[in-house]
Amino acid sequence: MPESKTLGDRTRGMGEIVEVAGKVTELAPFGNTLAEMAASRPEIVGLTADMGRYSDILPFRDAHPDRFFNVGMAEQNLIMIAAGLSKVGKIAYCTTYSVFITRRAYDFVAIACAHSKANVKIFAGMPGLVNGYGATHQATEDLNMMRGIADLTIIDPCDATELKQVVRAVADIPGTVYVRNLRGKVPVELPADYRFEVGKAKVLKEGDGDTGIIATGYMSARALDAARIVAGEGRDVGVLHVGTIKPFDTAGVLEFARRHKRLIVAENHKTTGGLGTLVIEALYDAGICKPLSRIGLADGFFECGSQEYLEAKYQVDLPRFLEVIREG
Amino acid sequence: MELRNHPPSEPDVPALKARALNLRRKMMGMASGKGEGYIAQGLGIADCLAALYFHEMRHDPANPDWDGRDRFLLSTGHYSIAMYAVLAEAGYLDDGELPTYGLNGSALPMSTFDETVGVEIVGGSLGHGLGQAVGMAMGLRLDNSSARVFCEFSDGELDEGSTWEAAMGAATFKCDKLVALIDCNGIQADGPVTVAIEPVADKMRAFGFETYEINGNDMAALVEALAACREANGKPKAIVLRTTPGFGIPTIMARERAHFVRVGNDEWDSLIEELERENA
Numbered sequence: 071m072p073e074s075k076t077l078g079d080r081t082r083g084m085g086e087i088v089e090v091a092g093k094v095t096e097l098a099p100f101g102n103t104l105a106e107m108a109a110s111r112p113e114i115v116g117l118t119a120d121m122g123r124y125s126d127i128l129p130f131r132d133a134h135p136d137r138f139f140n141v142g143m144a145e146q147n148l149i150m151i152a153a154g155l156s157k158v159g160k161i162a163y164c165t166t167y168s169v170f171i172t173r174r175a176y177d178f179v180a181i182a183c184a185h186s187k188a189n190v191k192i193f194a195g196m197p198g199l200v201n202g203y204g205a206t207h208q209a210t211e212d213l214n215m216m217r218g219i220a221d222l223t224i225i226d227p228c229d230a231t232e233l234k235q236v237v238r239a240v241a242d243i244p245g246t247v248y249v250r251n252l253r254g255k256v257p258v259e260l261p262a263d264y265r266f267e268v269g270k271a272k273v274l275k276e277g278d279g280d281t282g283i284i285a286t287g288y289m290s291a292r293a294l295d296a297a298r299i300v301a302g303e304g305r306d307v308g309v310l311h312v313g314t315i316k317p318f319d320t321a322g323v324l325e326f327a328r329r330h331k332r333l334i335v336a337e338n339h340k341t342t343g344g345l346g347t348l349v350i351e352a353l354y355d356a357g358i359c360k361p362l363s364r365i366g367l368a369d370g371f372f373e374c375g376s377q378e379y380l381e382a383k384y385q386v387d388l389p390r391f392l393e394v395i396r397e398g
Numbered sequence: 399m400e401l402r403n404h405p406p407s408e409p410d411v412p413a414l415k416a417r418a419l420n421l422r423r424k425m426m427g428m429a430s431g432k433g434e435g436y437i438a439q440g441l442g443i444a445d446c447l448a449a450l451y452f453h454e455m456r457h458d459p460a461n462p463d464w465d466g467r468d469r470f471l472l473s474t475g476h477y478s479i480a481m482y483a484v485l486a487e488a489g490y491l492d493d494g495e496l497p498t499y500g501l502n503g504s505a506l507p508m509s510t511f512d513e514t515v516g517v518e519i520v521g522g523s524l525g526h527g528l529g530q531a532v533g534m535a536m537g538l539r540l541d542n543s544s545a546r547v548f549c550e551f552s553d554g555e556l557d558e559g560s561t562w563e564a565a566m567g568a569a570t571f572k573c574d575k576l577v578a579l580i581d582c583n584g585i586q587a588d589g590p591v592t593v594a595i596e597p598v599a600d601k602m603r604a605f606g607f608e609t610y611e612i613n614g615n616d617m618a619a620l621v622e623a624l625a626a627c628r629e630a631n632g633k634p635k636a637i638v639l640r641t642t643p644g645f646g647i648p649t650i651m652a653r654e655r656a657h658f659v660r661v662g663n664d665e666w667d668s669l670i671e672e673l674e675r676e677n678a
């Protein structure tokens with residue numbers, strides 16, 4: 071029986087904090103920010119479907135117990151109750167895993183929430199390969215599914231800096247919002263002066279116009295890491311972070327794309343139906359044809375394991391970024 | 399018409415029956431000439447809606463968004479014909495709008511949207527009503543509101559797992575200002591209810607609801623059960639309404655496939671005459 075020496079050797083418990091080597095991190099940015107902002111906004115309520123611990127909403131529960139509701143393992147009911155609360159004037163932040171919101175409660179998000187422009191803010195945990203529990207727990211097609219819902223805002227934050235701003239911003243974005251939540255020790259990647267704007271892609275690094283990476287979620291941070299490494303090889307790679315998937319910043323993406331000879335699109339999601347597809351649609355509609363590589367997950371169901379193992383096996387890790395950049 | 403008072407004055411059952419007849423007249427007018435529709439369900443639920451909107455509920459047609467209003471959620475969006483009839487009878491809608499029911503571009507669509515004045519939720523994707531009613535009741539309680547929440551849903555919706563998730567939620571969160579109105583008319587899209595949903599009342603009791611079971615087309619029983627549901631005892635309330643599709647017009651009551659009943663263009667006048675004759 072192989073001896074387990076490091077956390078990277080095995081599937082970790084979901085309550086176990088993932089160590090992020092060499093990164094400055096912040097603990098529970100979602101829950102702490104929500105607890106803080108709710109102190110001055112009595113209309114905010116928080117809900118979970120038995121995933122309080124694993125969604126980081128417990129700081130809110132502890133600060134505002136009268137406004138916190140655990141509905142049990144009932145994701146349809148989570149969304150229905152959130153919709154009902156919003157329809158009597160509340161702003162309902164609700165949490166569970168992305169997979170359960172998207173695959174199990176889709177109709178309720180679409181009709182009870184988005185169709186009514188209900189003030190429901192869904193913080194959907196452990197997107198993509200963040201979760202090591204296999205396909206049952208890995209939301210690898212959630213962007214594809216959710217972008218099909220009208221009047222739904224979709225946000226995939228990069229890091230703790232952005233996530234904290236998103237938690238505050240969504241309270242004032244009308245209607246229903248789906249956020250890919252990051253939990254536990256969340257890396258701080260973006261500079262302190264970074265400003266999230268809904269619907270706006272942000273250039274995180276200007277390059278020399280050769281290779282430009284268009285990324286979303288924490289893959290934008292990985293793109294920055296890769297850019298720093300290849301800078302020593304004389305490559306000056308540009309990085310655009312698409313924090314809002316819907317509404318999609320077509321103009322911002324096209325402007326960035328026009329300035330680069332070749333593009334790489336990177337996402338913690340399948341390569342179909344998510345950011346890659348959105349970029350290709352935008353380019354095609356604008357009549358732009360350029361070399362484009364996609365970093366993301368192939369179609370399939372993915373196995374259990376540590377995040378490091380899964381990211382390497384399914385080709386979304388840092389070496390894969392370097393490999394694709396160096397192909398150009 | 400003072401509808402903001404609560405508790406309401408003593409029920410005037412004959413007056414409420416007259417309201418229910420008016421609802422049926424409006425529905426027949428809306429459906430007339432359209433050949434088919436959900437008229438059977440509308441006629442079946444008319445008495446309940448009359449009892450709610452003209453006796454039990456606090457609301458204000460001149461101020462549809464009044465925060466203190468009692469909420470009525472129609473989970474069965476395809477019962478929209480009954481919803482529009484009662485909204486018009488109460489003064490939320492103009493009678494002149496009713497003939498547009500179901501027509502292209504109408505503000506009174508075949509299945510309810512919450513853009514229509516007086517309509518609280520998008521109905522029609524079944525199993526969505528009760529959970530939203532639970533959320534509303536929880537939110538109103540946070541605001542120390544005395545407003546109550548009434549949610550109509552059908553026996554067919556007891557097939558949906560989400561209804562039972564919501565029922566457990568109502569008991570868990572002690573939503574005692576929530577009243578579930580379960581329209582047990584025995585029909586679904588493909589015919590009679592086929593899933594083993596009975597005994598509905600016992601199931602609701604087991605799920606923590608204070609439950610009453612009545613003839614849903616008996617106005618005196620309706621107002622009595624609704625009055626019993628006012629008690630603040632920490633338990634959600636349910637009224638199992640045994641209704642007859644097409645109630646008030648025996649020919650429709652007897653028609654097969656009553657979920658989406660077919661009525662010939664030459665039949666409407668005689669059916670309207672039958673409604674008047676039966677309820678004279």
